[in-house]
Amino acid sequence: xxxxxxxxxxxxxxxxxxxxxxxxxxxxxxxxxxxxxxxxxxxxxxxxxxxxxxxxxxxxxxxxxxxxxxxxxxxxxxxxxxxxxxxxxxxxxxxxxxxxxxxxxxxxxxxxxxxxxxxxxxxxxxxxxxxxxxxxxxxxxxxxxxxxxxxxxxxxxxxxxxxxxxxxxxxxxxxxxxxxxxxxxxxxxxxxxxxxxxxxxxxxxxxxxxxxxxxxxxxxxxxxxxxxxxxxxxxxxxxxxxxxxxxxxxxxxxxxxxxxxxxxxxxxxxxxxxxxxxxx
Amino acid sequence: xxxxxxxxxxxxxxxxxxxxxxxxxxxxxxxxxxxxxxxxxxxxxxxxxxxxxxxxxxxxxxxxxxxxxxxxxxxxxxxxxxxxxxxxxxxxxxxxxxxxxxxxxxxxxxxxxxxxxxxxxxxxxxxxxxxxxxxxxxxxxxxxxxxxxxxxxxxxxxxxxxxxxxxxxxxxxxxxxxxxxxxxxxxxxxxxxxxxxxxxxxxxxxxxxxxxxxxxxxxxxxxxxxxxxxxxxxxxxxxxxxxxxxxxxxxxxxxxxxxxxxxxxxxxxxxxxxxxxxxxxxxxxxxxxxxxxxxxxxxxxxxxxxxxxxxxxxxxxxxxxxxxx
Numbered sequence: 001x002x003x004x005x006x007x008x009x010x011x012x013x014x015x016x017x018x019x020x021x022x023x024x025x026x027x028x029x030x031x032x033x034x035x036x037x038x039x040x041x042x043x044x045x046x047x048x049x050x051x052x053x054x055x056x057x058x059x060x061x062x063x064x065x066x067x068x069x070x071x072x073x074x075x076x077x078x079x080x081x082x083x084x085x086x087x088x089x090x091x092x093x094x095x096x097x098x099x100x101x102x103x104x105x106x107x108x109x110x111x112x113x114x115x116x117x118x119x120x121x122x123x124x125x126x127x128x129x130x131x132x133x134x135x136x137x138x139x140x141x142x143x144x145x146x147x148x149x150x151x152x153x154x155x156x157x158x159x160x161x162x163x164x165x166x167x168x169x170x171x172x173x174x175x176x177x178x179x180x181x182x183x184x185x186x187x188x189x190x191x192x193x194x195x196x197x198x199x200x201x202x203x204x205x206x207x208x209x210x211x212x213x214x215x216x217x218x219x220x221x222x223x224x225x226x227x228x229x230x231x232x233x234x235x236x237x238x239x240x241x242x243x244x245x246x247x248x249x250x251x252x253x254x255x256x257x258x259x260x261x262x263x264x265x266x267x268x269x270x271x272x273x274x275x276x277x278x279x280x
Numbered sequence: 281x282x283x284x285x286x287x288x289x290x291x292x293x294x295x296x297x298x299x300x301x302x303x304x305x306x307x308x309x310x311x312x313x314x315x316x317x318x319x320x321x322x323x324x325x326x327x328x329x330x331x332x333x334x335x336x337x338x339x340x341x342x343x344x345x346x347x348x349x350x351x352x353x354x355x356x357x358x359x360x361x362x363x364x365x366x367x368x369x370x371x372x373x374x375x376x377x378x379x380x381x382x383x384x385x386x387x388x389x390x391x392x393x394x395x396x397x398x399x400x401x402x403x404x405x406x407x408x409x410x411x412x413x414x415x416x417x418x419x420x421x422x423x424x425x426x427x428x429x430x431x432x433x434x435x436x437x438x439x440x441x442x443x444x445x446x447x448x449x450x451x452x453x454x455x456x457x458x459x460x461x462x463x464x465x466x467x468x469x470x471x472x473x474x475x476x477x478x479x480x481x482x483x484x485x486x487x488x489x490x491x492x493x494x495x496x497x498x499x500x501x502x503x504x505x506x507x508x509x510x511x512x513x514x515x516x517x518x519x520x521x522x523x524x525x526x527x528x529x530x531x532x533x534x535x536x537x538x539x540x541x542x543x544x545x546x547x548x549x550x551x552x553x554x555x556x557x558x559x560x561x562x563x564x565x566x567x568x569x570x571x572x573x574x575x576x577x578x579x580x581x582x583x584x585x586x587x588x589x590x591x592x593x594x595x596x597x598x599x600x601x602x603x604x605x
Contacts, residue, residue, distance in 0.1 A: 012496035016389060022381035023398065026472075029465050030405050033416045084312045091309035105313050108320045111586045114519060115579065116526025118553050119323065122575040126326045146319060153316065177298030179305035207409025210528040210553070214560055234411055238529065241415050256412055267407040271400070 041257025044250040049258075054220055054236060058245045063255055065222045069231040070206065070259075073137055073216055076226070077144035078202055084145075085152025085201070086194065092153070093160035094182055106157075113150040120146050121211030129215055137223075137230035140216025144205040151204055155197025159190040196270045203266035207259050209234035233259050323579065331573035333566055342573060348539045355570035357552070357577065359539045363456060364525055364551040364578070367535070370460025371524040375467040376517055382468070383475035384501055399476070406469035414533030417462040422453030422534055425461075430546055449546025454536035456549040462530050467520035474516030474593075478509040481600065511599070515592030522586040526578060528553035552578045 002010070048062045055061025088105065096102030124143040129135055163186050171181040187194070212235050219231045233255050240252035334342060334355060345356025386399050430451060437447045449455055482505050490504045506513065536548020537558045550558075552574045563571055 008496055008499070012498040015498045015501075016384075019381035019384045019389060022378040023385040026378060026382055026402055026405070026465075026468055027398070030401055032420070033408065033412065036416050036420050037412060084315060087309040087312040088316055091306075091313040095306055095309065096313065102313070105316050107587070107590060109316050110590050111583060112316065112320060114522050114526075114582075114586050116528065116553060116582055118526070118528040118556055119327070119575050119579045119582075122330075122556070122572055123323045123326055126330045126572070127322075130330075149316065149319070178302045180298075182305065203407065207411060209409075209411045210557060213557055217561075234409070234529075237411050237415070238532075241411075241418070242533070252415065256415055259409060260412055263407055263409060264404065267404070 037253075037257055037260055040253040041260075044254040045257065049251070049254050053222060054231060054251070055247065056220070057243070058247060060247050061251065063233070063236065063251060063258075065219070065231040066233045066236045066255065067258070068224070069137065069216070069219070070233040072224070072226065073140045073144060073212070073230060073232055074202060074206055076138070076141035077148055077205055078198065080141065081145035081148025081201065082152050082198060085149045085197070086156050088149070089153040089156025090160065090182060093157045094178075094186070109150045109153050112146075113154065116210075117147055117208055118210035118214075121214035124211065125214040135215060135217035135229040137216055137226035137228065140212050140230065140232065141226070143211035143215045144208060147205050147208060147211070148201040151201040152194075152197045155200065156190075156194050159193030159197070160186055162193065163189045192273050196273050199266045199270040199273075203263045203270070206266075207234060207263050209238050213238070324576075327572055327576040327579060331569055331576045333569040334573040337566065342570070343577075346539075346541050350567055353566050355566065355573075357570075357574055359541050360550050360552045360555045360574060361577075362541070363535070363549040364553070366456055366545070366549075367460040367463055367531065367551055368521055368524040370457060370545075371463035371467055372517065372521060374461055374464025375471055375520055375524075378464070379468050379471035379475055379516075379520070380513075382472040383479055386472075387476050387479035388497060388501060388505075399473075402469050402472055404469075405465070406473075410466065410527060411529040411533075413462055413466055413530040417458065417530060417534040418454065421462065422455075422458050425458055426451045426453035430457075434546070445543045446545050448544035449542070451546075452536075452548070454534050454548050455546045456535065457545040459531045459535040459549070459551065459554075460545075462534055463524045463527055466527060466530060467523050470523055471516045471520040474519065475509075475513055478512035478516070478596065479505055482508050509596065511592045512596035515589045515596065518585055518589030518592060522582045522589060525585065526553060526582045528557050532557045 048060065050062060050064060050067070052062030053065050054063060088109075092102050092106060096105070121143050124139050124146070128139040128142065132139075167185055167189060168181050171185045172178075176184070212232055216232055216235065217229045218235045218239060219229045221231075223230055237252045237255045237259070240248035240255070243249065338345075338355065342355065342357055343361065344358055345354075346358040347354050347356045348359065349355070382398075382402055386395055386402075390398060430449075430453075433447050434449075438444045449457075486504055486508065487500055490500045495503070531551050532554040535550055535554050537550050537554060538548035539550050539555070540547075542549065556571050556574055556578075559567070560571055
């Protein structure tokens with residue numbers, strides 16, 4: 001016969017042990033994915049990956065056109081999306097307050113933050129690819145820029161709100177107009193935090209595949225023309241990993257490792273730089 | 281006299297320049313904030329416009345017929361709809377208990393030196409691109425699952441009345457169940473980090489009062505922390521659901537992409553997003569329009585789920601602000 005007290009203790013130990021077990025389960029899954037990725041990836045990374053083009057079916061080759069394509073598309077996506085996100089975030093933090101308009105922008109932005117990226121791809125397909133009649137690097141960059149905006153907006157607003165009101169008041173008291181207060185004082189104080197948003201946004205879009213399937217597609221050849229279909233890492237990974245050719249699958253693993261390392265490094269830098277302002 | 285007038289003019293001039301630039305700056309930032317709303321609206325409108333041929337042709341039967349036939353040009357979305365619902369449900373069954381346990385571990389149990397590393401490791405799961413989950417799922421998880429867990433489940437659960445039929449299927453690994461499981465792993469970091477943030481802001485006085493009354497740690501979690509953060513926990517789960525429903529690439533790898541209707545969870549299937557990714561490049565005409573109709577439907581559903589999630593999270597935020605004042 002177990003007393004009520006013993007039963008409570010038992011339930012306690014059982015449930016807490018279960019918590020530890022599922023945490024270990026989560027960590028094992030992470031470790032499994034990472035071991036597989038690093039094992040297979042390093043095995044197939046070699047000099048050719050960075051010097052040769054993506055090969056025709058069944059042949060060996062490299063990824064240089066896809067690497068350059070991803071860099072170009074990501075660069076332009078961030079270039080288009082960041083100003084929108086920063087200024088929109090500035091409006092919410094500096095001018096919007098708690099009004100109805102700002103609340104709805106905040107709400108919609110949070111929904112966009114988690115919205116299925118494939119839908120964004122289809123949207124850009126409908127407004128750009130279909131009227132133009134062909135896939136293009138620009139369409140890919142614009143699709144990804146729509147994914148950049150919510151991340152940058154959110155971090156910008158959060159970071160600007162951390163800047164003390166007294167700093168704005170001090171600047172305003174010296175006769176600085178509002179826009180100067182924002183640009184010269186508030187932005188400067190929040191710069192490292194805003195940079196974090198930029199990194200997180202870049203990390204988020206670098207591995208995005210679904211939107212590019214409908215917009216940038218792929219190109220087996222060297223191309224720097226953003227008006228044409230453009231090779232990029234995620235779509236190469238998708239097509240090569242699902243192909244029956246072993247050479248292609250190996251390249252897909254190499255590409256997967258390169259993308260994941262870049263994304264993880266950016267995440268870690270972002271996390272580290274976010275720690276700084278609070279300690280200052 | 282003329283000098284002072286000039287001074288005043290100059291000062292007025294610079295001041296009005298500041299006022300103008302203020303207006304320009306505020307106006308521009310307002311325009312970009314409005315752009316967020318416009319983009320959302322434009323997505324809805326454009327998808328609906330492109331999907332219209334399908335809705336016009338099939339009407340409501342698009343949602344409840346299961347025929348997906350290129351040759352006969354007949355399209356019904358029932359199979360992908362069911363696939364999305366079932367995979368998301370499995371994802372929640374896997375992801376929610378695990379996330380809850382992780383949140384408890386990090387927030388209540390772990391010594392402080394362990395909190396940060398474990399928290400960061402779990403959040404790294406969120407940073408891994410979804411296509412990596414797809415490759416891992418297809419080449420490693422699915423074969424392992426097909427050889428070990430699946431036969432075990434079929435042998436032990438497959439014979440049961442009624443629920444037995446769910447645990448049938450060919451031993452190939454790619455299936456609705458595998459897709460749901462991989463999704464479950466993918467949503468863990470999102471749900472766990474929201475739950476942990478919620479648990480961390482429960483006032484210490486509340487928790488300590490319960491401990492002082494002789495509560496066990498579990499009782500504090502179950503009867504103090506969880507009721508206090510209920511709205512936030514539900515919000516986090518809904519957010520995970522929204523993510524699971526819209527996830528594309530990982531599912532496209534492991535779901536098997538079959539548009540046949542099966543009761544067995546171990547049969548290959550399809551979700552809304554995986555069907556779109558799989559068929560988009562070969563589609564045209566009514567087929568394309570039907571795929572976009574799928575996208576429109578997915579967007580509307582995830583919009584509702586995510587709005588609900590946001591509503592729950594806001595409600596908790598408000599009730600906490602109420603406590604502080």
